[in-house]
Amino acid sequence: MSLTDQLVQYLVTGVSIGVVYGVVGLGLTIIYNATGIINFAQGEFVMLGGMGAVALVNVGLPLPVAVAVAVAVVTGVGLAVERLAIRPLPATSIMTLIIATIGVSLVLKGGAKLLWGREAVILPPFSGTQPVRIGTAGIDPQRLWVMAVAVLSVIGVQSFFRYTLTGKAMQACAINRAAAQLVGININRMVSLSFALSAVVAALAGVVLTPVTMMRYSQGTTFTLTGFLAAVVGGLGNSLGAVVGGIMLGLLESLAGGFIDPLTGGMVSSGYNKAIALAVALLILWLRPQGLLGRQKKEAL
Amino acid sequence: MKPTRRPPPQAEHGSIVFRALGWLLLAAVVVAPIASGNGYLLTIAIFIGIHAIIAIGLGLLMGYAGQVSLGHAAFYGLGAYTTAILTTKAGIPPLGAMAAGIVLTAVVAVLLGAPTLRLHGHYLAMFTLGLGIIVQIIFNQARGLTGGFGGLMGIPPLGVGYWQLDTKPEFYIAVIAVLTVTILLANNLVHSRIGRALRALHESELAAALSGVDVARYKLLVFVISAMLASVAGSLYAHLLRFVSPDPFGFAFSVELLIMVVAGGARSVWGPVAGAALLTILGEVIAKTGEQIPWVADLDVILFGAVLTAVVIFLPQGLISLTSRLRRRSPTAPSTV
Numbered sequence: 223m224s225l226t227d228q229l230v231q232y233l234v235t236g237v238s239i240g241v242v243y244g245v246v247g248l249g250l251t252i253i254y255n256a257t258g259i260i261n262f263a264q265g266e267f268v269m270l271g272g273m274g275a276v277a278l279v280n281v282g283l284p285l286p287v288a289v290a291v292a293v294a295v296v297t298g299v300g301l302a303v304e305r306l307a308i309r310p311l312p313a314t315s316i317m318t319l320i321i322a323t324i325g326v327s328l329v330l331k332g333g334a335k336l337l338w339g340r341e342a343v344i345l346p347p348f349s350g351t352q353p354v355r356i357g358t359a360g361i362d363p364q365r366l367w368v369m370a371v372a373v374l375s376v377i378g379v380q381s382f383f384r385y386t387l388t389g390k391a392m393q394a395c396a397i398n399r400a401a402a403q404l405v406g407i408n409i410n411r412m413v414s415l416s417f418a419l420s421a422v423v424a425a426l427a428g429v430v431l432t433p434v435t436m437m438r439y440s441q442g443t444t445f446t447l448t449g450f451l452a453a454v455v456g457g458l459g460n461s462l463g464a465v466v467g468g469i470m471l472g473l474l475e476s477l478a479g480g481f482i483d484p485l486t487g488g489m490v491s492s493g494y495n496k497a498i499a500l501a502v503a504l505l506i507l508w509l510r511p512q513g514l515l516g517r518q519k520k521e522a523l
Numbered sequence: 524m525k526p527t528r529r530p531p532p533q534a535e536h537g538s539i540v541f542r543a544l545g546w547l548l549l550a551a552v553v554v555a556p557i558a559s560g561n562g563y564l565l566t567i568a569i570f571i572g573i574h575a576i577i578a579i580g581l582g583l584l585m586g587y588a589g590q591v592s593l594g595h596a597a598f599y600g601l602g603a604y605t606t607a608i609l610t611t612k613a614g615i616p617p618l619g620a621m622a623a624g625i626v627l628t629a630v631v632a633v634l635l636g637a638p639t640l641r642l643h644g645h646y647l648a649m650f651t652l653g654l655g656i657i658v659q660i661i662f663n664q665a666r667g668l669t670g671g672f673g674g675l676m677g678i679p680p681l682g683v684g685y686w687q688l689d690t691k692p693e694f695y696i697a698v699i700a701v702l703t704v705t706i707l708l709a710n711n712l713v714h715s716r717i718g719r720a721l722r723a724l725h726e727s728e729l730a731a732a733l734s735g736v737d738v739a740r741y742k743l744l745v746f747v748i749s750a751m752l753a754s755v756a757g758s759l760y761a762h763l764l765r766f767v768s769p770d771p772f773g774f775a776f777s778v779e780l781l782i783m784v785v786a787g788g789a790r791s792v793w794g795p796v797a798g799a800a801l802l803t804i805l806g807e808v809i810a811k812t813g814e815q816i817p818w819v820a821d822l823d824v825i826l827f828g829a830v831l832t833a834v835v836i837f838l839p840q841g842l843i844s845l846t847s848r849l850r851r852r853s854p855t856a857p858s859t860v
Contacts (some may be wrong), residue, residue, distance in 0.1 A: 260645045260648075260649075307836070310836050311835065311836060312836065312839055313839055315589065316589075316645065317585065317589055317591055318835060318839070320591050320645065320648055321591065321781065321785055321831065321835050322832060322835045322836070324593075324778060324781065324831065325828050325829075325831035325832030325835060326828070327828070328778065328824055328825070328827055328828025328829075328831060328832075329825055329829055329832060330828075331824050331825075331828070332821075332822070332823070332824030332825025332826070332828050333825055335821050335824055335825070336818070336821050336822065336825055339821075340821070443652075443774055444656070447649065447652050447653060447656065450645075450649050451649070451653065454646075454649070491664055493660070493663070493664045494660060494661075494664055496656070496660060497656070497657045497660040497661065497664075500653050500656060500657055501657060503653070504650060504653050504654075507646070507650075508638050511642050511646065
């Protein structure tokens with residue numbers, strides 16, 4: 223394989239994993255904008271989507287039905303999480319919210335472990351395994367599915383916020399809760415809706431990704447962390463920023479995995495690729511806490 | 524909604540009796556593992572002590588600085604691996620290696636905390652989570668130094684010259700000594716000028732800052748102290764097992780530490796100790812039962828999650844708050860509510 227073919231390969235891999243991080247970041251942004259909560263169980267929605275679809279296919283449902291049911295179930299889980307664990311909280315300090323969503327993520331992770339065991343599971347690819355040719359490089363068609371679904375999710379969420387009344391009401395909540403309530407917006411409903419919507423995009427991402435990378439009960443945490451870093455690197459609250467941040471992280475991870483070993487003459491092994499991507503993201507935030515696309519916000523005082 | 528703070532209880536009738544009973548009970552619990560002569564019980568007790576040392580530090584961070592760390596297992600691991608590497612590969616004596624671990628961890632904590640603790644909200648939680656994952660990757664990948672997945676063996680026992688703590692009861696006494704020092708230190712910190720500043724900070728950061736408290740500096744101080752305590756615990760762990768591998772220092776353990784603090788109660792020094800005992804025993808019971816009934820072994824994550832969620836919703840001050848309720852309800856103590 224020539225160097226350019228390799229490069230194309232790594233770029234496609236990077237972008238396809240990056241858009242998933244971006245979609246997780248997008249889901250986090252939706253909830254954060256509506257409630258100020260960083261949902262540490264967001265990655266678990268991705269995991270549940272993937273593992274749920276596999277379980278449904280295994281009981282004999284056709285793939286499209288399994289996908290639809292899995293996404294619907296995860297949406298229900300998202301609603302239940304908000305209703306059962308977030309709304310009853312007696313205090314709403316940031317620390318309490320972090321702890322509560324971590325508790326939820328453990329319950330979901332533990333539930334998946336109990337239901338489906340510790341092994342990684344895989345879903346059949348949506349349209350075969352015949353590689354799609356770009357020049358001389360072959361691309362796994364499932365990766366194109368991942369990208370397509372991610373792009374559709376982003377467009378869908380953006381249009382929802384921009385063109386529907388409910389979407390605008392949700393944005394109003396984000397901008398000023400009290401004022402939104404005064405003009406008659408039902409805050410509780412908007413909060414529920416934000417959990418449902420972010421569960422939908424996360425579950426969809428999990429379902430399309432599973433044929434590529436497989437899925438394990440414990441994988442949610444990495445998605446949450448990378449999704450959060452994508453969101454804050456892009457500028458927390460900015461949903462397009464989250465996607466841009468995600469793609470950047472995915473590319474870093476994939477390119478580091480491909481080239482760090484030969485570039486350093488074997489000094490740094492490719493096993494460090496995730497660590498390198500994370501370190502770069504943390505470094506960016508270290509230098510620029512408001513993120514790449516975010517505006518400098520003045521702290522109180 | 525903020526919980527209203529009760530003024531510290533004055534010398535009530537019966538509180539002396541209650542206290543004396545409490546200390547007696549505590550002494551019995553501390554002595555029991557040695558007196559039993561049961562090696563297995565002693566090992567669990569040692570682990571409770573080690574976990575309690577970390578949990579007290581994390582409790583200070585959560586209860587007084589209002590910040591969450593999701594990477595304390597990484598600080599624990601940095602201590603353990605520094606001890607393992609320096610004692611086996613450089614021949615440095617245990618106490619020297621332990622000190623080196625403390626310094627290394629403090630440096631990492633300052634680098635991580637200095638920029639993030641000036642920011643509100645989720646940054647420290649996410650930075651520490653990121654650190655935890657990076658450190659875990661390094662433990663697995665830097666094979667020349669850490670032995671990779673297989674870990675490092677041949678760590679000498681803890682000791683200075685003639686004094687070698689190579690039996691379990693000796694090691695247990697050492698852990699209890701370190702734990703006692705940790706508790707005294709934490710109590711002093713809580714009741715010092717710094718502690719008052721931190722409590723003010725917890726009530727209202729703005730008000731604290733306005734009255735001249737350097738909010739970011741105090742938070743950083745507590746964060747660094749808590750990381751150093753985790754490092755000490757890690758060194759003890761390495762000398763106990765004489766072996767380290769990456770597994771015990773991952774995200775799962777960071778979360779377990781968090782549960783210890785939340786379940787016990789972060790606003791008291793004894794809360795995290797109680798939480799450490801509870802979680803360590805619960806984990807051990809699940810693991811032991813799982814050896815006979817395999818599916819029970821898979822219950823750990825969901826059970827820990829349920830404990831965490833339930834405590835946050837129903838008992839936000841942690842289990843330790845039950846003892847003060849008990850004290851208030853006891854017939855000898857007049858109700859002051």
